């Protein structure tokens with residue numbers, strides 16, 4: 001699978017770290033433990049188009065929002081995540097060797 005990074009162009013998916021659903025761009029209110037539990041542990045497992053976060057670990061270090069179809073694996077859109085989400089996510093980058 002190839003992902004077209006908006007900054008680097010088409011690259012092999014092994015250059016990227018898959019972070020998870022775009023749901024991680026938002027957070028429930030502090031103290032709302034049921035919402036936090038659901039945010040962390042409950043995920044839809046859709047057959048069809050989803051939007052996920054990917055980190056261009058072996059490239060430009062950009063956080064990307066990738067729209068792909070889980071049935072066909074076709075990627076229909078890739079955009080760079082901008083604004084506050086980048087700062088939050090940069091702090092959440094996995095430790096070296098965590099995989």
Ligand SMILES: [Zn+2]
Nearest residue numbers: 005008059060
């Ligand atoms: Zn890149």
